[in-house]
Amino acid sequence: MLYRRLGQNVEVRKLGVTYGKVEAVRDVSFAITPGEFITLLGPSGCGKTTVLKMIAGLIPDHRGMIAFGGERIDHLPPNRRNIGLVFQNYSLFPHMTVSENIGYGLRMRRWPADSQAARIREMLALVRLEGLGARKPDQLSGGQQQRVALARALAFQPDLLLLDEPLSNLDAGLREGVRTDLRGIQRRTGQTTILVTHDQEEAMVMSDRIVLMNAGRIEQIDTPEQLYSMPATEFAARFTGAGNILYGVYLRDGEADRICIDGLEAPMSVSTRASTVGPPGSPAAACIRPEQIVVRARNDVATLEAFWPHALMTTGQVIDLAFCGGTAILHLDVPGLGLLKCARPAMEVEGLRFSDHVAVAILDCHLLPRGE
Numbered sequence: 001m002l003y004r005r006l007g008q009n010v011e012v013r014k015l016g017v018t019y020g021k022v023e024a025v026r027d028v029s030f031a032i033t034p035g036e037f038i039t040l041l042g043p044s045g046c047g048k049t050t051v052l053k054m055i056a057g058l059i060p061d062h063r064g065m066i067a068f069g070g071e072r073i074d075h076l077p078p079n080r081r082n083i084g085l086v087f088q089n090y091s092l093f094p095h096m097t098v099s100e101n102i103g104y105g106l107r108m109r110r111w112p113a114d115s116q117a118a119r120i121r122e123m124l125a126l127v128r129l130e131g132l133g134a135r136k137p138d139q140l141s142g143g144q145q146q147r148v149a150l151a152r153a154l155a156f157q158p159d160l161l162l163l164d165e166p167l168s169n170l171d172a173g174l175r176e177g178v179r180t181d182l183r184g185i186q187r188r189t190g191q192t193t194i195l196v197t198h199d200q201e202e203a204m205v206m207s208d209r210i211v212l213m214n215a216g217r218i219e220q221i222d223t224p225e226q227l228y229s230m231p232a233t234e235f236a237a238r239f240t241g242a243g244n245i246l247y248g249v250y251l252r253d254g255e256a257d258r259i260c261i262d263g264l265e266a267p268m269s270v271s272t273r274a275s276t277v278g279p280p281g282s283p284a285a286a287c288i289r290p291e292q293i294v295v296r297a298r299n300d301v302a303t304l305e306a307f308w309p310h311a312l313m314t315t316g317q318v319i320d321l322a323f324c325g326g327t328a329i330l331h332l333d334v335p336g337l338g339l340l341k342c343a344r345p346a347m348e349v350e351g352l353r354f355s356d357h358v359a360v361a362i363l364d365c366h367l368l369p370r371g372e
C-alpha cells in the first residue's frame, strides 16, 4: 500500500493573482507527471508561496485552472483537494501525540480504526520514528518534528504533496540529513511533490525539474542539469550561480558559435546557446561557470595551451584565494574583463598565492541574450 506511484497528472494553467496594484503571480503554467518531484525556486517575493497556496485552495479568487488527472479541482475547498501540506514551522498539533498527529487526516477521512493504526505504524517506520509515537511534539528535535509533519501529510495518500520551505527552520547540519531523508521517502513512495524554496542548492539536489520564478512569472522550467548548463536568461544564469557574466556580441564562424567579449580581441568559443539569442551580430552575454576557468603560474602558459588548445588565453592576478574542502575558490583580476570567479580542485592550485600573476584559460561558455 505504501509503495505506489500515483496515477494522477497535475496541471496548472495560466495561474494569476493581483493584490491591489501588485500582480503577484501571472501566467504560471506547468504540468507534473505522476511521481515527479518539482521545485518552485526563486528569490523572496517572486510568488512561489502564492502559487503553492493557489494549488492548495488557500487563495479563492485567482485566475487560471488547476487539474488533477484531467479533472479541474480549482472550485473545490482545500479539504476536498486531497493535498498533503508541510510548512516550514511544522504546524503540529501540540496537544496531540506523534501518532495522533500522523493519524489526524485518517480520522478526518473516517478510515476504519484498524486501518488507521496500521497506517500510523507504517508511517512511523517510513520516517524512522518507531517507538516515539506516544511522545508530544515538544519532546522531539526539530528534524524529528519535521518528519512527523511529513508522515502526517503522506498518511492519507494525497494526490499531491506540497512542501513550503520545509527545511528552512533546521540548522545547516541537520538540513542536509533531512533533505536526503525527504527525497528518499519521496522516491520510495512515488509521491508527486511540489517543493517551494529560495535555496538554489536545495532545489538542485532534490528536484526532477525546477520551475524557476522571477517577479511573479516563470523564467525557465528544466531539469537541474539543464538549468545549470543551459540557462535561458541572465537571471537564470545568475540565480543558479553563474559566477561570471561577460557582455559582447554574438558571432558565427562557419558552423561554430562564438562571442566577441567587450574588452578582448580574440573571440571566445561557445558550447551552448540559449534559443532566445538573436541572429549573429546581436548583443549577447557569456555565462562562464567558475569551473570553466583554469589558472596556472604565469610561466606555465604552455601547459594550458597544450591541454586546452581551443580555450581563450589571458592573464590575471589572484586577488582572493579560499579553500572550501577540496575546492579552491579564486577571484582573479583580469585586465579588460574585470573580476572573474574560478573554482578548481584544491590540489591543482596548491602552489598559488594571493597577489600572484597567473595565466588564465577560459575553457568554454554558454551564450545568453543580453539582459535589460
Ligand code: ATP
Pocket: 019, 022, 024, 042, 043, 044, 045, 046, 047, 048, 049, 050, 051, 198
Ligand atoms: P518568500 O520566499 O519570501 O516567501 P515568495 O516567492 O513565496 O517569497 P509570495 O509570498 O508568493 O513570494 O509573494 C509574492 C508577492 O505577493 C510579494 O510581493 C508579496 O508581498 C505579495 N503578496 C503575497 N500575499 C499577499 C497578500 N495577501 N496581500 C498583498 N500582497 C501579497
